[in-house]
Amino acid sequence: MDQLAIFKALSNKTRLEILQWLKEPELHFPPQDHADFDEVGVCVGKIQEKCGLTQSTVSEYLALLLKAGLLEATRIGQWTYYKRNEKAIESLSDFIKSGL
Amino acid sequence: MDQLAIFKALSNKTRLEILQWLKEPELHFPPQDHADFDEVGVCVGKIQEKCGLTQSTVSEYLALLLKAGLLEATRIGQWTYYKRNEKAIESLSDFIKSGL
DNA sequence: TAGGGATATCGGAAAAAGCCGATATATATT
DNA sequence: AATATATATCGGCTTTTTCCGATATCCCTA
Numbered sequence: 001m002d003q004l005a006i007f008k009a010l011s012n013k014t015r016l017e018i019l020q021w022l023k024e025p026e027l028h029f030p031p032q033d034h035a036d037f038d039e040v041g042v043c044v045g046k047i048q049e050k051c052g053l054t055q056s057t058v059s060e061y062l063a064l065l066l067k068a069g070l071l072e073a074t075r076i077g078q079w080t081y082y083k084r085n086e087k088a089i090e091s092l093s094d095f096i097k098s099g100l
Numbered sequence: 101m102d103q104l105a106i107f108k109a110l111s112n113k114t115r116l117e118i119l120q121w122l123k124e125p126e127l128h129f130p131p132q133d134h135a136d137f138d139e140v141g142v143c144v145g146k147i148q149e150k151c152g153l154t155q156s157t158v159s160e161y162l163a164l165l166l167k168a169g170l171l172e173a174t175r176i177g178q179w180t181y182y183k184r185n186e187k188a189i190e191s192l193s194d195f196i197k198s199g200l
Numbered sequence: 201t202a203g204g205g206a207t208a209t210c211g212g213a214a215a216a217a218g219c220c221g222a223t224a225t226a227t228a229t230t
Numbered sequence: 231a232a233t234a235t236a237t238a239t240c241g242g243c244t245t246t247t248t249c250c251g252a253t254a255t256c257c258c259t260a
Contacts, residue, residue, distance in 0.1 A: 004116060010107040012218080019200060044237060057219050059238055078227045078236045089200060097193040100119060112248080144207060157249050159208055178206045178257045 001069065003100075006092060009068035014051055015061050019070060021050060022084045040074040041083025101169065103200075106192060109168035114151055115161050119170060121150060122184045140174040141183025 010016060021028040025037035029046050048058040062082050065071040069088045074081045110116060121128040125137040129146050148158040162182050165171040169188045174181045 004111065004113055007107050007110040007116070008217090011104065011111040013104055014218095016104060016107070016200075023200075045235095053218095054220055055237075056221075056239080060219085063238080075226090075237090080237060089196060093193045093197040096189060096196065100116075100123075100189060108247090145205095154250055155207075156209080156251075160249085163208080175207090175256090180207060 001088070001091060001095070003092075003095060006068045006070065009064050009070060012061070014053065015065055018047060018051070018061065018065065019084060019089075021047070022071070022082065025083075035076060035079070035081055037083075040076065040081035041072070043079040043081050045079075047082065101188070101191060101195070103192075103195060106168045106170065109164050109170060112161070114153065115165060118147060118151070118161065118165065119184065119189075121147070122171070122182065125183075135176060135179070135181055137183075140176065140181035141172070143179040143181050145179075147182065 010019075022041060025042050028050065029037075029042050032043070032046070035043070044055070044059060044062060047062065048055050051058050051061075053061075062071065062073075066073055066082070070085055070092075071082045072085050074083075110119075122141060125142050128150065129137075129142050132143070132146070135143070144155070144159060144162060147162065148155050151158050151161075153161075162171065162173075162180075166173055166182070170185055170192075171182045172185050174183075
């Protein structure tokens with residue numbers, strides 16, 4: 001767990017929002033067929049629409065959050081679904097409380 | 101509490117280290133006269149020595165952590181002492197656990 | 201009130217991050 | 231195999247961050 005990489009990933013408004021949207025996908029994204037929110041998360045395209053940034057930027061943001069360990073990715077067909085890594089987020093909280 | 105400002109403040113190796121050093125000042129700084137670690141913290145000069153960066157840089161880093169709410173400052177004579185704002189750090193941990 | 205030490209602020213050069221359009225890759229369909 | 235769609239990667243321009251030296255401010259003591 002690279003805390004510096006995690007904090008860098010979190011030090012951007014859009015990336016913070018993405019994490020928060022993914023907390024309750026059904027509240028922030030339209031219903032999706034063929035993929036369960038809780039199981040695999042939300043696909044890149046839907047996240048991109050919500051962000052209002054270009055596809056490449058959002059893809060890079062998601063890759064960064066993934067690399068920091070805050071998200072998990074699942075490829076299904078031509079879609080990549082991203083969801084939160086709740087364990088990592090809890091670990092971060094614990095680290096701040098006792099290690100920071 | 102501006103989470104984005106907080107994460108930006110934390111997204112730097114030296115600033116992270118400063119926060120961690122200040123957690124146990126007696127372990128990381130030489131004993132100081134006329135000022136209690138627990139009460140007021142550590143003065144800028146000592147933190148600067150430990151960092152190995154210039155005085156201006158460290159002063160700015162401390163100001164940034166202060167502005168983010170993660171540190172508190174006390175001026176005594178010509179010295180400014182900085183210590184952790186434990187309440188803010190705990191709030192951050194809580195925010196990550198339940199709000200992020 | 202003059203001088204010295206501690207800290208803060210300013211201006212700038214270099215490095216990194218933010219975002220984009222173009223292009224590449226992967227998968228599905230025909 | 232050709233095409234279409236979703237996502238990833240690349241190159242580059244712009245903005246922000248990093249970190250410095252110089253200078254200003256604040257406070258103490260002579």
